[in-house]
Amino acid sequence: MFLPQTDAVNAEIRASEQARREGYSRIELWVTEAIPSELRQFVTISVQEVECGDPDCSPIDTAIAILFSSGGRGLLGIPLESKDVSKESLLEVFPTTPVLAAWARGEDAEWPPMEDDDEDDIVPRPRLRFDIGKRVVCRVGPDPVTGWAAGRVVQLWYREPSWPANSWAPYKIELEDGRNIFSPGDVDQIIREV
Numbered sequence: 001m002f003l004p005q006t007d008a009v010n011a012e013i014r015a016s017e018q019a020r021r022e023g024y025s026r027i028e029l030w031v032t033e034a035i036p037s038e039l040r041q042f043v044t045i046s047v048q049e050v051e052c053g054d055p056d057c058s059p060i061d062t063a064i065a066i067l068f069s070s071g072g073r074g075l076l077g078i079p080l081e082s083k084d085v086s087k088e089s090l091l092e093v094f095p096t097t098p099v100l101a102a103w104a105r106g107e108d109a110e111w112p113p114m115e116d117d118d119e120d121d122i123v124p125r126p127r128l129r130f131d132i133g134k135r136v137v138c139r140v141g142p143d144p145v146t147g148w149a150a151g152r153v154v155q156l157w158y159r160e161p162s163w164p165a166n167s168w169a170p171y172k173i174e175l176e177d178g179r180n181i182f183s184p185g186d187v188d189q190i191i192r193e194v
Contacts, residue, residue: 020049023062023082030087031064034094039104042069048139049082050185063184066095070106074099075163075184110162125157128170128186132156135194138173138183150194151175158182 005013024047031045046065058079067073076093078085095103095111102109130136134153141147151173158172160182169182171191183191 019083020081023047023085027062027064027082027085027090030090031066031094034091035066035100036097039068039100042104043067044069046142047082048184048190050077050190051187064090065184066100066103068104068106070104072103072106072109073160074103074109074111075167075169076111077167108160108162112164125168126186128156130171130186130191130193136171136173136191137194138175138181138191139189140175140181149175149177151181154180 027047028045031047032040032043035043044067046067048063048065050061050063051059060081062078062080062082062085064076064078065073066076074095076090076095078089078093080089093112095109099109099111130153132153132155135150136153137148137150139147140149153171154174155172156170158169159167169184170186171183173181173183173191175181185191
């Protein structure tokens with residue numbers, strides 16, 4: 001039998017969720033400010049916390065997807081919870097203006113620049129919850145109720161050429177409307193079973 005949570009525990013949960021939402025909003029603002037003004041009208045920014053299963057990394061990373069209407073996109077990761085991300089830590093990993101401009105044109109652009117492609121550095125990846133062909137719903141918008149779209153998993157451990165070595169998205173998903181997206185994490189807040 002489960003005991004009801006105390007008011008103090010409920011208040012702590014609400015405060016933690018509020019801090020996360022405020023962190024997301026602050027990061028979205030900083031990303032928007034860092035993108036050149038001529039490119040801002042064509043961009044959508046998505047911020048999510050992603051649980052990292054690797055014992056050598058931060059338990060929670062903040063993933064920032066920069067999505068342009070042209071189809072160009074980039075993904076940044078900061079090994080901190082969103083509430084702990086500073087503007088300085090964001091700008092340290094932020095792409096250059098030429099990279100952002102290439103993404104805005106729908107082109108692939110390497111970010112961050114790869115230092116080497118040493119195959120010996122390949123990190124084993126954890127087991128995923130869904131197999132290819134599995135029907136899922138994915139978070140595609142900011143609204144927690146209507147910001148979901150149905151689709152099916154079409155690839156495991158998706159990677160774009162512009163991503164750094166050993167950077168992978170757990171899933172590539174084909175949405176019912178024909179668009180292809182990737183899931184930056186394997187958690188229910190991003191992707192879940194239909």
